[in-house]
Amino acid sequence: MQCGVSENRHLRVGxxxxxxxxxxxxxxxxxxxxxxxxxIKDADGLWFLCPACYVANKGSKGTHALLCWSVKVGQxxxxxxxxxxxxxxxxDDLTLVAAQSSIRLTDSPCKAHFYIRNGVIVxx
Ligand SMILES: [Zn+2]
Numbered sequence: 001m002q003c004g005v006s007e008n009r010h011l012r013v014g015x016x017x018x019x020x021x022x023x024x025x026x027x028x029x030x031x032x033x034x035x036x037x038x039x040i041k042d043a044d045g046l047w048f049l050c051p052a053c054y055v056a057n058k059g060s061k062g063t064h065a066l067l068c069w070s071v072k073v074g075q076x077x078x079x080x081x082x083x084x085x086x087x088x089x090x091x092d093d094l095t096l097v098a099a100q101s102s103i104r105l106t107d108s109p110c111k112a113h114f115y116i117r118n119g120v121i122v123x124x
Contacts (some may be wrong), residue, residue: 017051028044049063052113082104
């Protein structure tokens with residue numbers, strides 16, 4: 001990652017969780033699945049670990065990943081229907097913006113619901 005912010009990877013209990021802690025990757029859509037890419041300019045979406053389950057599991061072990069497609073990606077591609085604008089220059093200042101702007105998992109048991117603002121996970 002090019003923005004040069006190095007973060008320790010410890011869980012911050014009571015502090016704000018950063019997107020950076022959730023093993024995020026920008027991804028580009030491929031005919032079958034997706035590729036990880038380094039730059040937001042090449043990205044069609046964001047892949048990261050579920051913040052609710054990351055806390056519940058005290059880390060990445062057993063924590064499922066999430067995929068948020070940008071508005072460029074059509075509704076023929078799962079997961080849907082959520083689409084976000086990826087605003088920022090890198091993972092550490094990334095904001096996901098949509099009509100509703102929060103990320104709500106309705107068909108996952110954790111029912112996680114949160115925002116990503118300026119690289120920080122904000123619970124809804
Ligand atoms: Zn979850």
